[in-house]
Amino acid sequence: MGGELGEGLVVARVCLGCGRMVGGADAMLEAYRFGVSEGPHRWPWMPAYHREAVHVYGGSLPWTYQRDIAKLFGDCLSAMAQWLIPSELAEDWAIVTAYMREAAGSIEDWLASVGPRLDRSEVAGSAEPATDTPSPFDDIAPTASSGTRGASGEPAANAPRVVHWDALAGLTTQDGTRRLKNACVAVIGHLDVETPRSLETSERLVLQRLVSGAAIATVASEMGYSERQMYRELSRLWDKLGVSGRAAGVHKATVEGLID
Structure with a gap:
């Protein structure tokens, strides 16, 4: 590169x-x-x-x-x-x-x-017009029943980020x-990413279990975490490895020999 x-x-x-x-x-x-x-x-x-x-x-x-x-x-x-x-x-x-x-x-x-x-x-940064000049958005002003969607039918900027x-x-x-x-x-x-810091024993164990195909809920139970705590631990681990999530973390651990 x-x-x-x-x-x-x-x-x-x-x-x-x-x-x-x-x-x-x-x-x-x-x-x-x-x-x-x-x-x-x-x-x-x-x-x-x-x-x-x-x-x-x-x-x-x-x-x-x-x-x-x-x-x-x-x-x-x-x-x-x-x-x-x-x-x-x-x-x-x-x-x-x-x-x-x-x-x-x-x-x-x-x-x-x-x-x-x-x-x-x-x-x-939009604001209400200072004069009585009609706004180009006046004909699509949201109604009380529109919820998180504008009257145009498109999702509003603060709509839930849910993909179908x-x-x-x-x-x-x-x-x-x-x-x-x-x-x-x-x-x-x-991709050339920074060499990760040394992994702790518990982190290696988590990676080994994920590489073996274990579900996150199962790993959480084995490690004594709630699922929410496990996801927080995984987020820190992915940051440490310089990857974006489980698939990339498992791949990196496998190809770079980060686990026994």
């Missing part, structure tokens, strides 16, 4: 973007396990999938959150375009960058199309979702 683009913050941001994708893929794979049927788009990094997926995001996520995701993916793409990668990672790299490019582009197009219809409460993973899973396939996840994990594993 080299140069400023190899600095830890940039690499960590790319890991964060890939980690978001791993988390989403895991949620979609869970939806399939609960009986969600596969959809028409075999590969979730292709344009046809994202043309439909963006409407799922639009119906469930605040527009500000979508804007931030598009920016995150855009930043990742800018960095990844300048990094040299080994030939064996080329296909995984292409899948990850294709997903980020299509996701960011579809979100930006969606925001551009619905922007004029956004609820006035979503516009940063079952709906997204219904647009693509299990094989495609799993391939996307594996590509993200491979990219995360390749």
